[in-house]
Amino acid sequence: MDLTKLTIAEARRALDAKEYSALDLTNAYLDVIRVKNPEIHAYLEVWEESARAEAKRADEMIAQGKQMPLTGIPIAMKDNILIEGRIASAASKILENYHASYDATVTKKLKVQGAVFLGRANMDEFAMGSSTENSAFGPSKNPIDLSRVPGGSSGGSSAAVAASMALAALGSDTGGSIRQPASFTGLVGLKPTYGAVSRFGLMAMGSSLDQIGPLTRTTEDAKILFDAIKGNDPQDSTSLPETGRSDLPSLEGQTFQRPKRIGVPRSFLAEGTDPDILKRFEGQIQKLAKQGYEIVDIEMSHVPYSLAVYYIVMPAEVSTNLERFDGIRYGLSVPAEGIKEVYSKTRGAGFGAEARRRILLGTFVLSSGYADAYYRKARAVRSLIRDDFMKAFEIVDAVATPTCPAPAFKFGSKSDPLAMYIEDIFSTPANLAGVPAISVPMGAVNRDGVDLPVGIQIIAPHRREDVLFAIGTDIERA
Template sequence: MTDLHRLSIRELSEGLAGAKFSSRELTEHYLKRIEKIDAQVKSYVTVTAEQALAQADATDAAIKAGTASVLTGVPIAHKDIFCTQGIKTTAGSKMLDNFISPYDATVVAKGKAAGLVTLGKVNMDEFAMGSTSENSYYGATANPWNLSHVPGGSSGGSAAAVAADLAPFATGTDTGGSIRQPASFCGLTGLKPTYGRVSRFGMIAYASSLDQGGPMARSAEDCAYLMNVMAGHDAKDSTSVEKDIDNYVANLNGTSVKGLRIGIPKQYFNVAGLDADVKARVEESLKKLEEMGAILVEIDLTMTDAYVPTYYLIAPAEASSNLQRFDGVRYGYRAENPVDLMDLYKRSRSEGFGKEVQQRILIGTYALSAGYYDAYYVKAQKVRRLIQQDFLKAFESVDVIAAPAAPTTAYKIGANLSPVEMYLGDIYTIAVNLAGLPAINAPVGFDKDNLPVGLQLIGNYWSESQLLSVVHQYQQATDWHTKRAAIAEENA
């Protein structure tokens, strides 16, 4: 079969269970596509062909023996921020170029237990710091919709791999929009769950109070299948919440769009820099939801101006603390021939970390330093609470909140935006992480250059099922999620 990559996760599951094709055939199909196409896209850092085929054979045996689960034999790509036992885990950094993880992240272990076949590890901005996937020691990943543009970041490799049909779905992480923005740039569905819904154990930390893993795929239905694997309490992660999880697939039609109150923050649609095509496509998608029975309600989110400065104090401060462990002593990159211990520390870190990571460490260290801690970090945490309360007040009158996922479509590779321009591109996503809320991106059309546009829906705490359900029903009434980039079509 030459079109296995066109099948949804449900169709792959049914095909494997019905012996229409084997996991080995499916895995070989994807590995051949990676070999043929990925030199142009550059989504993978490591392709684990040998291990993938061994896993596929084991899952085929499980299917024959009748011991398979729903996803047994389905391939997946993991963002290279999740530790994978015996496989290089780099976080996109020279600092970890030689790091072979001795254990699996909980998300990876759950995937293995569900019978998922790991195709490899995909590229990302170094330590998840960036919005383009250009800040990687392994070079820039290209957007399958236009190879001269970025796929977004930091989960750009995950988004590009799925958009180019080099994996049926992928794991991503979201600290300030790193699932939703690349999903928007690459025409995919991507869910950032409630903080604490998915275990962070074995997920290399950027900002511990903001990081959250989630699924990236073509549709809400495909994401729901992966959420059924990823979600749940983990005793190894102290921030993991002990709360019952839903069957996200079974609940895909559980929320009625008819009567759903969608909040439209007036501040979000008057942001300087919001592209006219993006605004038009998002408004068209909201009109479609209104035709389906949703009620659009204008709301006030008064803390919008505080999002960027608050996030870019808290996230670098936590990064400064988390990344101090990479010192050239225990594991990771080590400078050659140090003259003393201080020289080892200095050169290992200055040679091992890229420019963006060093910049954020410096900002964070300054914000945490004596004399500035109260003025910057503590104040930012107080403003963070106000941002959370702003959302909670809005949810008293609406069910979900709508916004663009990003103010523009994908940037050109090498656009060299200033740090301020780049950070302002996160205006619609970072508040969700500051408040710990769930949010989802859905593809809703294209701009004049045929680059994808995304609609973001933000939910109240633990409302992942609701978000997936609303997007699923929107996707039953539209076909944006079925569109494929030329590079995927040409190499079918």
């Protein structure tokens, strides 16, 4: 088996045809991990023994003819998704020794399918960052160019799949944290519709934005993994019901119509985007036109405010969500005189610089006297961004942009926080509007003699992941 080209779909075929066993497959990945992980640092922890046990169980399922789409498929889990009894640290010192008390819903679903958990993938601390440089345990490297970042925050997940250290991975995406790393490493990354995948057992960052999704080699694989983890969950109050939402298309009786029209918000793309990326993007758009898609110029007047809105709404939610890390119930606890000192010393010692910065920023935008000008205004603009998409989707089936304004950057090149935040310019609108978006490779741009992959982002209406998969597959075909 050639792990550098292997897909979930092909592995499923070979496993079911008994060309190799799930244990063979898992061992092959563990071998690559042993060689490559010391350098790439995609994993914070590798679960060799349990992975082999899970693979053996998968082989039993296959022997009994009880296999499911992910039976025996070795995957990497981002370090902010809980697996009962195992450490889940969110790449933070404050949870360095925290053992998860329960399974996330996505974990349960993968266990039922007989998937194999290879290890926990590195990330920016609490999913805050675009490079894994904010991991408390050191960054991961981009397998394509080791002097460059693998993207973030799901950078361990992207590095693991790109280096053939996992067949697929789960990540989480609050403002681009699945799509940007996918773009940087030549993978497919899907941020599902807000509420499509349960977030029960995902460590909350921005609760109105977070979604779990797959990082895979192909669009087909992204669909397989998405289908396995999606669905309503009573344990997540933001989980979408299958029916009964008048404002969203019902899943019942939904018939797939081939997408025909793709909108391009060109005036939004021009500013600050790397010229080589724009060139690749226009080339990809032309290919789609040749494949029969109608390309339409669209105006989205409020979408350019997305990044500014995001950097108000998200820190506000971060400052609230991270309140729970107080040194009392779980995680790090720094002994001190009184309870207030336990709180502040634990949090001061446990959180890294970016987490601290966002907690303070969030506390500011929510504080009395400023909440109207910042938080409430941002919420109002957010609703207009959502309207922009709703109006666009009256004329087009999907919207296309580059996933990122530039290819993978070098370590240490974005020391100014704002320079890092700009990475999210094209990815945050989908999170703010709650719509699904996918990043699919659209070739490469050359930097210092290295071909660095870049992605095209396709955005679809709520619950229309099927549109993303159809266009993604056409992009791969071209």
